[in-house]
Amino acid sequence: MAEASGDPGALMECRVSGKAICTAVPGCFKGLWDKTDLIMVWIKICGITSLPDAKYAEACGADAIGVVVCSDSPRSVPLSTAKKIFASLSPRTTTVAVTHTRSDDDVKRIEAIGPHAVQVFSPRTIMPPVRTIRALGPGEPLPGEPCWAIIIDGSHGTGRVFDSEYARRVIRESPVPVILAGGLNPGNVGQAILDLGPFGVDVASGTEQRPGIKDPDLVRRFITAARAAGRQ
Numbered sequence: 001m002a003e004a005s006g007d008p009g010a011l012m013e014c015r016v017s018g019k020a021i022c023t024a025v026p027g028c029f030k031g032l033w034d035k036t037d038l039i040m041v042w043i044k045i046c047g048i049t050s051l052p053d054a055k056y057a058e059a060c061g062a063d064a065i066g067v068v069v070c071s072d073s074p075r076s077v078p079l080s081t082a083k084k085i086f087a088s089l090s091p092r093t094t095t096v097a098v099t100h101t102r103s104d105d106d107v108k109r110i111e112a113i114g115p116h117a118v119q120v121f122s123p124r125t126i127m128p129p130v131r132t133i134r135a136l137g138p139g140e141p142l143p144g145e146p147c148w149a150i151i152i153d154g155s156h157g158t159g160r161v162f163d164s165e166y167a168r169r170v171i172r173e174s175p176v177p178v179i180l181a182g183g184l185n186p187g188n189v190g191q192a193i194l195d196l197g198p199f200g201v202d203v204a205s206g207t208e209q210r211p212g213i214k215d216p217d218l219v220r221r222f223i224t225a226a227r228a229a230g231r232q
Contacts, residue, residue, distance in 0.1 A: 041193055041230030042200030043223055044179065046098060047075040049212040054085045056216055060223045064094035066119065066202065069110055070101040074211040075204065083113040096133060119151060133179070138163040142174060150174050151202055153181040167196055186221035190229035201226050 045057040046066030054065050067082040068075040077085075086095040097115040101107065107124055117131040118124075123145045126132040134147040143150070152167050161183030171178045177199035180192060185206030193201060205211070207218040 041198070041226055042177075042179065043226050044094075044096065044200060044202040045204075045207060045214075045219060045223075046096070046181075046202050047204035047208065047212060048085060048214070049075055049077050049081070051085055051088050053214040053219075054089060057214065057219050057223075058089055058093050060220045061227060062093065062219075062223060063200070064096055065089060066096040066098045066204075067115075068098045070099045070103070070106040072100065079109055079113050082115075086113065086115055117148065121153075136170065138166050142170065147176060149177040149179060149199070151179040151181055152198075153202070162192075164196065167198070171196055171198055184222075186218055186225050189222055190225045193226060193229040194232060 042063045043061070044064035044066050045062045046068070048054045048057065048065050048067050054067075057065060065085065067077060067085055069077060069079055069082050082097060089095060094117065095115045096117045096119050097110045097113065098119040099106065099110060100121050101110075102122060102124075104125075107118070107120075107126065110118055111127055111130050115130060117133050118126050119133040119135055120126070121135045121137075123134075123143065124132070131148040132146070133149045133151055134143045134145070135151045135153045136143070137153065150170065152162055152170055162180060167178075167180055171180075179200040179202050180196060180198040181202035181204075183206070184192060184201055184203045189201055189203070189206075192198075203222055207214055207222050209215045
């Protein structure tokens with residue numbers, strides 16, 4: 001029997017059979033808590049560039065859709081496109097704008113399109129109600145600034161595999177949820193979840209035909225494998 005206590009807009013503790021599985025779940029991950037069955041691992045499909053790819057990933061069971069904006073990336077799309085993608089999704093799906101920008105003006109423009117969260121790679125001030133997901137590369141210390149979640153991502157969409165020892169340490173020491181990224185694909189995501197026990201997983205290149213273009217079969221298989229491992 002799973003129980004989630006506290007305001008869904010605040011940090012919560014979830015327990016399954018008396019064991020804490022996540023001690024700091026942010027309200028922006030609302031899709032996790034309003035479904036009939038407790039989802040044991042949160043799944044984000046990132047690098048989405050089109051409405052059809054976003055809708056397909058959502059239909060396959062993705063908990064979050066990530067769209068890259070204001071970045072030097074083959075997956076980066078105009079803010080107007082990101083806004084249309086986010087608007088097409090169910091309110092139960094967490095929308096994440098992913099950006100490498102260091103411009104405060106860019107951040108304001110990103111906030112204006114209304115994502116649930118903004119994923120940043122350096123300290124940035126994100127104004128509520130938009131949440132902050134802070135990305136960390138291998139060896140980086142836990143962020144000193146407040147954030148609602150951490151994503152371990154030294155890959156930046158290149159497919160480079162995460163550092164398992166670093167990931168293990170961050171997952172152990174972080175006071176907020178930790179999302180694992182970097183080199184994940186349908187063939188290895190299940191074992192990564194079983195080995196490290198992250199709050200969630202994030203994939204871009206591991207579900208693509210080419211940068212920015214999703215492979216439907218890989219998307220479906222990734223979500224199926226992650227969900228199966230999360231239930232074990």
